[in-house]
Amino acid sequence: MSLIKTENLSYVYSQGSPFQVTALDNISITIEKGEFIGIIGHTGSGKSTLVQHLNGILKPTSGKVFFEGTDIFKDRQTTKNVRFKVGLCFQYPEYQLFENTVYDDIAFGPKNMGLSKDEIDEYVLEAASFVGIKKELLKKSPFELSGGEKRRAAIAGVIAMKPEVLILDEPTAGLDPKGRKRIERMIADYRQATESTVIIVSHSMEDIARTVGKVLVMNHGKAEMFAGVDEVFSKIERLPEIGLDVPSITRIMLRLRSLGYDVRTDIYTVEQAKDELLFLLKERGVL
Amino acid sequence: MIKDITIGQYFPGNSVIHRLDPRLKIVLIFAYIVAIFFCKNFQSIGLMLLLLFVTVLLSRISLKLIGKSLKPILIIILITSLLQIIYNKNGEVLLEYWKIKITTGGVYTAVFTTIRIAALVLASSMLTYTTSPTMLTDAIERLFSPLKIFNINVHSIAMMMTIALRFIPTLIEEVDKIMSAQKSRGADFESGNLAKRGKALIPIFIPLFINSFRRAYELAFAMECRCYRGGEGRTRLRQMKMALRDYLAFLITTASIAGIFVLNHFFAAVI
Known part of the structure; x- marks a missing residue:
């Protein structure tokens, strides 16, 4: 059984108004357990909209999303539980930090899962060590951290839920090369240690090609290609046509x-x- | 959800109504709203409705949208009409049942109130539908510039209004984004009692405030970098100038308002 499956997934923003936009157009993909997937596409190609369907933040206009074979929109409880199993880290996640200390912010997800105090502590410390946040930083206010530290703390907030699938939307956007490398390495280490499924969204082929195993190329809301990196690169001439850099x-x-x-x-x-x-x-x- | 509110929204277009001088639009719509309350019979209020209808047609904004803008005031209209029908005891009695007496006076007032409220809302929405927020604040600044002699800084107030209006959609988008992000971490905004729901808002409002302050600083720096230093001696890219269409609009509206008084004089008042 596949881990995540979408069936003719379509999504239309502001349906019926003059501002109507089709963001996703009939997407059917299957993601297996343990895969490392990169989603690339031009700005506005529907990458972010797609990943927001995978953990039930957005409800499809038509079509279905399955997690381990169950429709994630079956009822509200199912949708809520899927959010803990499919951890989604948004673009610029540091702007969503809010707690008094870094520790409390990372603990927000585990707390919502209803874990015991000891379990929360264990989850938070493990997540912090994955992203390289030192113990003394945990007591600080998240607003005292540097840009790169804030980003990593925010990612830890998602990892701390121990999701089966980790989705990161443009995790390196706006960071310097050193910060970018650090996050790339961190993701690779995390994947190796936990053997979980990881999905990275990016608009840069360069960043993604080195690390992932399979690439989903999005173009104008459609799934243009979904194949191994080598296969996508064998059709390299297509990339500039859909606004992607080689x-x-x-x-x-x-x-x-x-x-x-x-x-x-x-x-x-x-x-x-x-x-x-x-x-x-x-x-x-x-x- | 929040995005569906149409009152105060701007629908870009290039119609005659869109291109009218915004200062004139504000003045005319104000005069129109006052004039509605001077109508005393169906002939005169019919004339005002015709004027509004022509304006709506000229603006090329879809009638469906116009209908949508009236939806939120439906309840207010229903309640006021009902109260008028029940409590107004003027004119002939149409129906009497137990203590309730419905009279012609009551029905007429109810109809008039309905038309007046609807026309009032529609006319003012036409202003925001067809005028961009920057044009609107520009016009307000110009119209209120005489207040400078009372030492009121009209320019700063207008600039603050422009910025506030400009950032409403940005803030809505941001709330949406933060809510999605916290929901992804299992936050629940839809269940629990009032206290619990109130507490659930903290993870939204703290980032929202912090981001707003950050954005305000950035905007202030950006404005200073472009040498902004208040309204003193500032010239404009778009000079507002009255064109032929503006004079025509002015003429048509004043003629219609004058027409009200003529119609009021020649036909019997029903209200």
């Missing part, structure tokens, strides 16, 4: 090919490019 290293390979060198173009990491170029040089007898 990673710089891939652009170099495409350029080399257009100059007449016989190189592979389904390459998206510097590692792969190095191997390919060394191979090419050897073949030509340069090395």
